[in-house]
Every structure is written in C-alpha cells, then in structure tokens.
Amino acid sequence: xxxxxxLQNTKTNLxxxxxxEEKKKSKSVGNLTEKFIPGFLFTxxxxxxxxxxxxxxxxxxxxxxxxxxxxxxxxxxxxxLKPLGAEATFGILPLLTGTIISTIIAxxxxxxxxxxxxxxxxxxxxxxxxxxxxxxxxxLAGIPTIVYGxxxxxxxxxxxxxxxxxxxxxxxxxxxxxxxxxxxxxVASLSEDAMSSVPNSMREGAMALGATKLEVTxxxxxxxxxxxxxxxxxxxxxxAIGETMIVTIASGSxxxxxxxxxxxxxxxxxxxxxxxxxxxxxxxxxxxSLYAVAMTLFVFTLVMNLIAQYISRKVREEY
Amino acid sequence: MEVFTEKKNVKGIQSDGExxxxxxxxxxxxxxxxxxxxxxxxQALKNINLSVYENEVTAIIGPSGCGKSTxxxxxxxxxxxxxxxxxxxxxxxxxxxxxxxxxxxxxxRTRVGMVFQKPNPFPxxxxxxIAYGPKIHGIRSKKVLDEIxxxxxxxxxIWDEVKDRLNENAYGLSGGQQQRLCIARCLAIxxxxxxxxxxxxxxxxxxxxxxxxxxxxxxKNYSIIIVTHNMQQxxxxxxxxxxxxxxxxxxxxxTNKIFSNPSDKxxxxxxTGRFG
Ligand SMILES: Nc1ncnc2c1ncn2[C@@H]1O[C@H](COP(=O)(O)OP(=O)(O)O)[C@@H](O)[C@H]1O
Ligand SMILES: [Mg+2]
Numbered sequence: 001x002x003x004x005x006x007l008q009n010t011k012t013n014l015x016x017x018x019x020x021e022e023k024k025k026s027k028s029v030g031n032l033t034e035k036f037i038p039g040f041l042f043t044x045x046x047x048x049x050x051x052x053x054x055x056x057x058x059x060x061x062x063x064x065x066x067x068x069x070x071x072x073x074x075x076x077x078x079x080x081l082k083p084l085g086a087e088a089t090f091g092i093l094p095l096l097t098g099t100i101i102s103t104i105i106a107x108x109x110x111x112x113x114x115x116x117x118x119x120x121x122x123x124x125x126x127x128x129x130x131x132x133x134x135x136x137x138x139x140l141a142g143i144p145t146i147v148y149g150x151x152x153x154x155x156x157x158x159x160x161x162x163x164x165x166x167x168x169x170x171x172x173x174x175x176x177x178x179x180x181x182x183x184x185x186x187v188a189s190l191s192e193d194a195m196s197s198v199p200n201s202m203r204e205g206a207m208a209l210g211a212t213k214l215e216v217t218x219x220x221x222x223x224x225x226x227x228x229x230x231x232x233x234x235x236x237x238x239x240a241i242g243e244t245m246i247v248t249i250a251s252g253s254x255x256x257x258x259x260x261x262x263x264x265x266x267x268x269x270x271x272x273x274x275x276x277x278x279x280x281x282x283x284x285x286x287x288x289s290l291y292a293v294a295m296t297l298f299v300f301t302l303v304m305n306l307i308a309q310y311i312s313r314k315v316r317e318e319y
Numbered sequence: 320m321e322v323f324t325e326k327k328n329v330k331g332i333q334s335d336g337e338x339x340x341x342x343x344x345x346x347x348x349x350x351x352x353x354x355x356x357x358x359x360x361x362q363a364l365k366n367i368n369l370s371v372y373e374n375e376v377t378a379i380i381g382p383s384g385c386g387k388s389t390x391x392x393x394x395x396x397x398x399x400x401x402x403x404x405x406x407x408x409x410x411x412x413x414x415x416x417x418x419x420x421x422x423x424x425x426x427x428r429t430r431v432g433m434v435f436q437k438p439n440p441f442p443x444x445x446x447x448x449i450a451y452g453p454k455i456h457g458i459r460s461k462k463v464l465d466e467i468x469x470x471x472x473x474x475x476x477i478w479d480e481v482k483d484r485l486n487e488n489a490y491g492l493s494g495g496q497q498q499r500l501c502i503a504r505c506l507a508i509x510x511x512x513x514x515x516x517x518x519x520x521x522x523x524x525x526x527x528x529x530x531x532x533x534x535x536x537x538x539k540n541y542s543i544i545i546v547t548h549n550m551q552q553x554x555x556x557x558x559x560x561x562x563x564x565x566x567x568x569x570x571x572x573x574t575n576k577i578f579s580n581p582s583d584k585x586x587x588x589x590x591t592g593r594f595g
Contacts, residue, residue: 126402199439201435201437201439202439202441202442204397204400204435204439205435205439205440205441205501205504206441206451206455207397207400207428208395208397208428208432208433208435208505209428209429209432209451209452209455209504209505209508210425210426210427210428210429210452210455210456210508211425211452211455212425212455215455219451219454219455220441220451223441223442223443224441224442
C-alpha cells in the first residue's frame with residue numbers, strides 16, 4: 001500500500017491524504033446542516049399531510065351539514081337536480097350519469113388508441129423513431145385542458161353535426177371524445193413504459209418457438225406488462241372523472257338525466273364550476289351541495305386510485 | 320491429452336434407440352457453406368463450413384467472443400433481430416437454404432427449437448409455458464394440450480417435480496428446473512433440432528449433470544447443437560465437436576478425436592487450457 005501511494009505521489013506531486021484531511025475540515029459546517037435536514041424534511045412532510053387531512057375534514061363536515069337538510073338517500077337516488085328556485089331538489093344521478101358517460105366515451109377512445117400506440121412504440125418502432133415520438137407524446141400530455149375544451153366546442157361538435165343531425169350544440173359526446181384524445185398520451189406513455197420493461201429474453205423465447213411478431217406481442221409482452229397497462233387505464237379513467245374544463249365548455253349545463261349522448265349533460269366537476277361561479281350564499285343548501293358533490297367526486301377518484309394500486313401489486317406477472 | 324478418459328464411447332451410443340434413418344449412414348441436418356456474417360463492419364463469422372448430422376450431439380467450443388452464439392443464432396435466424404447484421408453464404412437445413420428470403424422463418428423455428436443461456440420461461444404458469452407453443456400453432460383442444468404438457472415435461476425429466484404444481488408461476492422454480500422447463504417448452508412443438516446456447520452456464524453442478532444426462536436421452540429423437548465453454552461438458556456429451564476461434568472453425572472432428580488427438584496446434588492449446 002505504502003509503495004503504491006508513494007509511487008502516485010511522485011507521479012502527480014500531490015499528497016492525496018492531505019487533500020482529504022483539508023476537505024474534511026471544511027466539511028464541519030456541512031455536518032451541521034446534515035444534522036438538521038431530517039428534522040426539516042419531517043416538518044415539511046407533516047405540513048403537507050396535515051393540509052390534506054384539513055381539506056378532507058372540511059369536505060366531510062360540510063357534507064354532513066348538507067345531509068342534515070337533504071336526506072342522503074334522496075341525494076343518491078334522485079334523478080332530479082334543480083338547485084335553484086323555491087322548490088330546489090338535489091338528486092345527484094344526472095351528474096353521476098354525466099360523469100360516467102363522458103368517462104366511458106373517453107376511454108373508448110383512449111384505451112384502444114393508447115394501447116396500440118404503446119404497442120407500436122415498444123414493439124415495432126425503431127429505436128430512433130421511439131426516441132423522437134415518446135417526448136412528443138409527453139408534450140401532448142401537457143396541453144392545457146381549456147385548449148381541448150375549446151377544440152371540442154368549436155371544432156369537434158360542428159364537425160360531428162355533419163354526420164349526426166340530432167346532435168345538440170352542447171352535448172356529452174364531443175367532450176367525451178376530446179377527453180379521450182387528451183388521455184391517449186398518458187395511457188400510451190405508461191403502457192409503453194410497462195411493455196419496454198419486459199425483458200427481451202421473453203420475446204426471444206417466444207420467437208424461438210416460431211411465434212410471429214404479433215403473437216409475441218399479444219401473448220407474451222402484453223400479458224407480462226398487464227399490471228402496468230391496466231394501471232394506465234385506471235389512471236386514465238380517474239383523469240377523465242376529474243376532468244373539468246372540457247365538459248364545462250362543450251357539454252353545457254343541462255341537468256338532464258338521460259343516456260342519450262347527443263344531449264347536453266352535466267358532470268360533477270362542471271356542476272361545481274357552475275355553482276361556484278354563481279355565488280352560492282354561504283350556509284345555503286346550494287352551497288352545501290357543492291361539498292356533497294365534491295365529496296362524491298373525491299370518493300370516486302380515490303377508489304380508482306386504490307384500484308390502480310391494487311392492480312399494480314396483485315396482477316403483476318413476476319419476471 | 321488423456322484428461323477426458325471418462326468420456327463415453329461415441330460409436331457405441333449411436334446404435335442404441337431406433338434412429339430415423341439408416342444407422343450406418345446418418346443424414347445431414349444442417350449444412351453450412353461458406354457462411355460469413357458481419358455486425359456492421361465487424362466480421363463475426365468467417366467462411367464457416369460445417370455439417371451437422373442427425374441424432375447426434377454437436378458441440379461448439381471456443382473462447383468467448385469467437386462467434387459461437389452468433390453461429391447458433393444464425394441457424395434459426397434469431398441473429399436477424401440485430402438490425403445491422405449482414406450474412407453471405409448458405410445454410411441448408413434439410414436441403415433447403417434457410418438464408419433465402421422466401422424461407423419462412425416461423426416455419427424454421429417451429430422445427431428448430433432453442434434453449435438459451437439464461438432460463439427464460441414466460442411469466443405464466445408452468446402449464447401455460449408448455450402450452451404456449453402448441454397454442455400459437457393452432458392446437459386448442461384442452462385434452463390434447465394436457466397430453467402435450469405431460470409428455471413434454473416427462474421428456475425434459477421434470478414431470479415428477481412439477482406435476483402437482485402445474486398452475487403455479489414458472490418463476491417459483493429453481494434455475495435448473497426453469498431450464499428443464501424451457502427444454503420441455505421446446506419439446507412441446509416436436510422439433511427436429513434443438514439448439515442450446517450454454518444451457519448450463521448459469522446452473523449449479525447438480526442441475527448441470529441433470530441436463531447433461533437429459534441431452535443424452537434427447538439425442539435419440541432429436542439432433543442437438545450445443546454451445547459450451549465447458550470443455551469437459553463437450554467431451555462428456557457430444558459426438559462431434561467444432562472448435563471456433565475468432566469467427567473461424569479451426570477444427571471439426573469426432574469428439575474423442577478432437578480431445579485425444581487434435582490436429583491443429585491451436586485446438587490443442589485451447590483444450591489444454593493454454594488460452595481462452
Ligand atoms: N448484437 C451485436 N452487435 C454487434 N456485435 C456483436 C453483437 N453480438 C455479438 N457481437 C460481436 O460478435 C462477436 C462474436 O460474439 P458471440 O457470438 O456472442 O461470441 P461467443 O458466443 O462465442 O462468446 C464478438 O466480437 C461480439 O462483440
Ligand atoms: Mg455466447
């Protein structure tokens with residue numbers, strides 16, 4: 001050891017040991033920060049958790065206030081939503097159907113196109129093409145939703161009215177489709193991640209058995225990546241449920257309880273936008289209804305996220 | 320060179336089991352003629368000429384980087400997965416040139432199975448791993464599949480170990496079991512030839528010897544080409560051995576000849592451990 005060090009010293013004219021000692025001394029200030037950092041980070045973490053709990057508590061107490069005025073059963077089974085006027089009724093079903101229908105339409109667009117894009121990128125595209133397209137997808141995912149809403153209202157709806165004469169100027173179909181387009185990059189990108197992390201040895205194993213590219217993809221790669229793929233679907237769904245701007249702009253505010261997608265419908269999110277914008281007097285039933293709807297929305301997305309977590313843990317095929 | 324005296328008598332093994340053709344003169348399965356292969360500008364295989372015979376174990380030995388894997392992957396055209404590969408020459412499999420563009424590569428791979436260096440079962444159940452091949456080739460009947468699964472697992476000498484857990488994930492098996500599962504997966508589509516690229520290099524000695532004796536069994540019905548960096552293994556299990564060096568075949572001979580009396584100095588240096 002000695003010999004080696006000496007040899008180095010004569011070569012470089014540096015005394016490495018001395019240099020290290022010197023650095024150690026100047027580090028003593030650093031050691032102090034090192035000590036306080038954990039406590040600091042802990043405080044920050046606690047603050048963010050407390051904030052979340054605070055929000056949930058507010059939601060909960062105001063929701064309870066609402067259910068004191070409107071029986072919970074009436075709220076969840078009511079098909080009539082007339083929040084204004086003397087004979088206001090609060091049934092959430094029109095909003096629930098609006099939300100669910102727009103989400104279903106969106107997923108009809110986003111799942112197949114997103115998955116096929118992912119398959120193309122991961123299995124068929126050359127390395128070069130993939131490296132160019134993937135960032136492009138991620139840029140698409142960053143377009144503000146108001147742009148999509150505008151696009152749905154001023155472009156997609158008029159376009160669709162050429163083919164579907166009965167389509168209302170505001171309707172749930174067009175924002176649903178556009179929401180799907182908006183979600184494609186997310187589904188594609190997450191599914192692609194899942195598929196490219198399937199080891200190549202698995203593709204080789206299948207190909208060596210005489211499987212075609214398509215058979216390798218559908219019967220080996222997709223099943224092996226299924227947990228990531230399903231999680232991307234569920235995250236897409238929860239994104240669609242929470243989406244606000246597009247439906248607010250392009251679907252109007254009719255509180256129709258209907259399954260006709262050419263009609264205007266309101267989603268939970270759009271209702272919250274409308275009522276908030278309309279200056280609901282604090283303490284009124286209308287005001288509390290905001291919280292009840294928000295709570296329902298929150299539970300919806302929470303359940304979706306839990307499902308996504310469950311899937312990525314349970315359905316995983318280990319390799 | 321009398322190190323490998325425990326080696327079995329090659330000529331003796333040939334006669335047991337009913338061979339598909341005339342026992343005295345074996346037919347050629349693979350005939351490689353003037354094969355050259357480049358990765359971009361780097362030539363990995365140089366003028367390979369080599370004939371592989373039916374129902375024999377043909378070993379390919381040589382130092383690492385000499386082109387063994389490249390050669391064996393050319394035999395089922397898996398090497399084409401590397402986009403920069405260029406190939407010239409001919410490889411006749413059962414008298415047809417597989418390098419012809421019109422040769423359907425899926426057909427080739429249905430007849431020529433492959434076992435890889437690292438066991439690569441699918442992340443599915445043991446049953447599904449075996450049934451995968453037959454299924455993609457159109458076999459749907461549950462009864463037939465059940466039978467194929469059992470026969471293949473028996474053929475790969477792993478049936479007794481897994482028969483009670485066919486629906487469990489293949490990744491719960493040990494490395495040696497996984498490799499025999501991969502061999503069973505090959506057998507399930509009744510190949511003609513089985514290519515093996517260092518199938519035991521990731522395994523412990525006991526698993527290795529199980530697979531070696533399995534190969535001895537298998538050669539009654541299949542032709543086997545095995546890459547190995549383990550010379551004792553080549554000496555123990557193969558009938559013929561090809562010694563590769565820098566992309567060339569230096570010597571290709573009966574195994575007992577090559578290990579007892581190699582004609583090339585470089586072969587002798589390699590098998591006596593002087594390099595590689
Ligand atoms: N995918 C590849 N791209 C470029 N060169 C490769 C590739 N695979 C192998 N080679 C080169 O080809 C030569 C032979 O490699 P290989 O067939 O893997 O040797 P072996 O199996 O005998 O160790 C090596 O020089 C290696 O660097
Ligand atoms: Mg190799």
